[in-house]
Amino acid sequence: MYLQLTRFILPLVLAMVAYELGKQFLNGGMARMPSAVETLASYGLAWGIAMVLSSAQSQTRQLGLVLADSRQALRKVRQFVIGFSAVLSGTLSVLAFTPAGVWLIEDLHAVESGMSSMVLQAIFWLIPYPIIDAQYRLVSGLLIRIRRTDIVSYASIAGIGMSIVSVFALLPVGFIREEPILLPVLVTYLGLLAELSFNLIGFQRNKGLFLEEAAKCADVSRGPLTLGYVFRFFWPLAL
Template sequence: MNPAPGGTLTSGHIARFWSPLAATWVMMALEGPLIAATIARLPEAKINLASHGVVFAIAILVEAPVIMLMTAATALVRDRDSYRKLRLFAHGLNALSTLLVVLLLVPAVFEPLILGLLDLPRDVADIIYGALWIYLPWPAAIGYRRFIHGVMISGGQTRQVAVGTVFRLVSMAGTAFTLPAFTDLHGAWVGAASLTVGVCVEAVAARIMATGAIRQVLATSPEESGAAPMSYGGILAFYYPLALTSLVALSTHPMLTFFVGRARDPLESLAVLPVVHSLSFLFRAAGLSYQEAAIALTGNDFEHRRPVGHFAMRMGLATTAAYALIVLTPLFGVWFETVSGLTPELSGYARIPALVLIPVPGLGFWLAHQSAIMVLMRRTKAITMATTLGLLGILVIFPVLAWGLGWVGATAAVVAFLGGRIVSNLYLHRIESR
C-alpha cells in the first residue's frame, strides 16, 4: 500500500493509520473486566468465576493456531492469487481449531483433563462442559475475522477495524445484560455466550466492511502486484513459526500462575498480579497493535523502515512515561486502592511488581517493530526463537529468585517476565543487525 501521498511517510500518517488499531486493542482490554463483573453479580459467583477462568483459558489456547492470521494476511495478501490461497489456508486452520474444541467435548477426553489432571470438582466441571459447547463457534469466528482484518489493514482500512470492535463490544455487552434478565443460565455460560456472540458479530461486520478492500485485491493480478508467487507449502513455512510463537506466548501466563502458587506469599501474590497486569496491559496494548501497522507501512522494500522505527521508539517512551506517572506518584494509591479496591496490605505487595514493569510498554513497541521486520524478511522462525528464549529466561530466572532467594512470588514473577522480554528483544536485535 502507499501510506501517504507521494510515498512520503510522516509521523502524522503513521499515527492516523495505527491509532484505530491501538483503540481496537484498548477496547478489547475492557472485555475481561466487563464479563467478570457480570458473572460476579450472578448466583454462585465463586463457582462460575472459577469455571469461566478455566474455560476461557482453554478457548484462548484453542485459538492459538489462528491467532496469527491477521499478521499473515497483512504481510502476504497482495493480489487475487495470494488472497484466494491464504483464504483457503485460513479455512483449513479454522476447521482444525474447531475440531480441537469438538475433541475436548468428547467425555473420554474432557473428564480425564478436567476431573483428573486439573482435579476440579464435578459441579465446576459440569459448568465448564456446558460453556465449552457455547464456545464451539469461537475459534473459527476468530480466525475468519483476523484474516479479514489483515486484508483490511493491508488495504489501509484500519478505521473500519476499530468500528468492527465497537460492534463486538456492543453485542457482547448486550448479550451479557440481556441473558441474565430473561434466563437463569449459569454465569459462566452467560460469559461464554457474550464473548462468542461478540466475535461472531465482529466477523460478520468485518466481512461487510472489507467488501471494497477484497474487491480491490481480487481485481489485482499477480503481475500487477509484483509479488512473488505463493505456494501452499510456502504459506505453511511462513505461518507455522508464527502459530508456534502464539502458542508459546500464551503458555506464559498459566505457567507463571502455577509457579507463583508455589512461592512465598502465594495468596497475596495471586491476588495482586491480575491487578498489576491489567494496569500494565492498558499501556502495553498500544504496542501489541503496532506490529500489523509496521508490517503494512514499512514497505516490501523497507523504504519506510526508519520513520516506522523512530515512531515506535517515541511511542514506546511515551507509554512508558505515562505508566511511570501512575506507579511513581500518588496516583498509585488511587489506582490500586480506590479504583481496584485492594487493601493497603495488598497494595504494598503490588508496589514493587508495578515498578518493575515500568520498561515493559517501551520494550513492547520495540518487539512489535522487530517482529514486523522479521515478518517482512520472511524470517518468522526468528520470532519463534525469540519467544522461546524469552520463555526459557522466565524458567531460569523465576526459580532462582523465588525458590533460591526466597523472593515474594509476585515480585519474582514480574522480574522473570521482564527478564524474558529483554532476552527476546536482544535476540531479535542481534538477528536484525546481521
C-alpha cells in the same frame, strides 16, 4: 509522516483498550448471576484452554496482511485458515466429548467433578469459536493491508458495544438464569460476530483498494501461492 503513522496506529491502540474494557463488563455480569463463583471459575478455565489451543491462530492476521496479494492467493489463504481452525475446533470437540477432557480438567487441573461438568459444557459451546475467530482475524489483516485500520478499530468498538449491551439484555432472561454459563458464551459470540460482520462489510466496500493492491503486486515475478508455502510461512509465526 508522523501524522500518517499516528492515523495508522491509533485506531489499533483504541481497539485494544476497548477490548479490555469489554472484558470487565462481562466479568461484572457473571458476578451478578446465580452460582457466580462457579461460573467465573468454569468459564475462565474453559476460555483459558480454548485460548491455549488457539494461540497459534492469533497470527492468522499476518496471512491476510502479507500473503493475500491477489485473488488466487486469498483463496489459498482462506483454505488454509479454514482447515487450521477446523483442526482447533476438532480438538475442542475431543475434549468436550471424550475422557481426554475429564482427564485434563479433573486430573491435571484438580477440578472437582461438579464444576468439571460446567467447564466441559463451556468447552462444548466454544467449539465453533476458532473458526469464527480465524475469519475475523483474516479479514482484519486484509483491511490493515489496504491501510484501513480505522475500520478494524470501529469493528472492535462495535463488538465491545454489542457485548456490553448483551450483558445487560441477557442478565434477566430466564434460561440464562437457569444456565449461567450461557451468559459469557453468548456474549462472547455476539461480540465476535458483530466485529466480523463490521469487518466484512468494510472489506466489501473497500474491495477496490484490495484489487488495486493486487494489480500492483501482479508485476512481481512469483508463482501461484500454494498451501505448502502458506504452511511454511505460518508455522514459525505460530510457534
